[in-house]
Amino acid sequence: MSRSLPTEINAPAILIVGKTGAGKSTLGNYLLNIPGEENPFFDVSDSFVTTKLSKFAFLEINDKPYNVIDTPGIFDTNDINDATTKEIVRTMVHCSSGIKAILFVFEAKRLTKEQKDVIDGIVTLFGKKSLQYMIAVFSNCNAKRTEDTDQFKMSWNEEIRAFVNSIGSRWAISPNSDIFPSDHPVHQSHINKLRDIIDKIDGVLTNDILDEIRKEREDAVRSAKEAEERRQIEYEMLKKIAEEVAERLACLEKKAEDDEKEIKDIRHMMADSINLLKSKGCFWLGTRIMLASGRIIQMSELQVGDKVLSNIRNGIAEFSEVYLIAHIGKLEHKAKFAKIRFTKPDGSKDLSIAFAKNLQPGKTKILILDNKNKLTPVLVDDVTNEWHDRYISFYTRDGTVIADGVLCSCYDHCPPSQMIMDLAFLPIRWWTLIVPSTHRDENLHPYVQFLETLYLSFVHFKKWVEQFTVQILSDQIRKV
Structure with a gap:
């Protein structure tokens, strides 16, 4: 199940990595149950286009929330510049609650130097422990390899076999939608298998850097909440003080009821002030x-x-x-x-x-x-x-x-x-x-607003008193 919602601070990440053009974005859309030909959430690029911006989506597997992160182009080069570094940091922020799985996508041929560089980049950034959370995902498989996975596994060369063994023999196939559309049983079987592998990984990957990022995000959320609470307390305190001032002014007016001149003077001063x-x-x-x-x-x-x-x-x-x-x-x-x-x-x-x-x-x-x-x-x-x-x-x-x-x-x-x-x-x-x-x-x-509201209430009361007084005088004149 997927939703095109912002990532959640407490949801672990599913990181999709690999060489540009290997099929990372396509796999991301498969996980989100979005067929490649229908308005893909992750933009699919060819092997000649290098995108340096990650994209994020929300995914649920067995009612567990995850942040799916498509990372086109930020781990597949040795030429690390400022823009790439900033994008890596932005990506790590979305991994601050830990990494559930690292899906390494590569073509079902051989491990090239560029692909090995991607793996080395992941290990450098997250440590050797990251291999315990990595899943090898083969893309661009033909029909025979996709349908007969045992035969496909036997066709691996020694280098691929050693790599898969080093990550706990976790591997899956990203089916070619041109051969097996999204509603084909073979397609659905492979994607469901990948989801099961992700779900069965024990715990999440984290390190000191991710822990620090998570702590900073949680602190930022907590600080914003505390600031809002302080503003509310200040408003309530000022409101209470203003109400006390209003009560004292009302008592002063009541005390002066028997002195018509004093009442008139006090009302005049209050009206001028307000x-x-x-x-x-x-x-x-x-x-x-x-x-x-x-x-x-x-x-x-x-x-x-x-x-x-x-x-x-x-x-x-x-x-x-x-x-x-x-x-x-x-x-x-x-x-x-x-x-x-x-x-x-x-x-x-x-x-x-x-x-x-x-x-x-x-x-x-x-x-x-x-x-x-x-x-x-x-x-x-x-x-x-x-x-x-x-x-x-x-x-x-x-x-x-x-x-x-x-x-x-x-x-x-x-x-x-x-x-x-x-x-x-x-x-x-x-x-x-x-x-x-x-x-x-x-x-x-808020305090000035309260005084202004008090003024309007006073004006209405004053008008009512004047109308009431005029009515009494009129009644007395008629009686005379």
């Missing part, structure tokens, strides 16, 4: 920032762990660590960014591009970095729009960053909302001190 989350505070990837090393980079180069210029206090530059990249990538549709033109204290003109709102020329002031290493308030001269489809949203531990010379909030808006946003992001800031974030994706980080 609105910041909804806008996500994205920057254009071309925006420039300064690292602690003094290097100026574009935000497209920014990495978690970088320390960026975040503020200037008393003439001293402050650098804050980037602890989270909420999301980064390319939008399906371009977003609007504000191009802010302003005049520096020295009279020179400059501009900055940011995802900013509520900027009014001649009225709104922004803080810019001047030549004296101070943050100076200046009026916005002009605001125009630019459209970009590449963006980044990130957070520093200070919650601020100086971008294109302008002090900006990582949350898109400046105080008084800054403190509320710092509180909302407190759990993830604490968590990343223990487990640094590796998130760098177009999808929103």
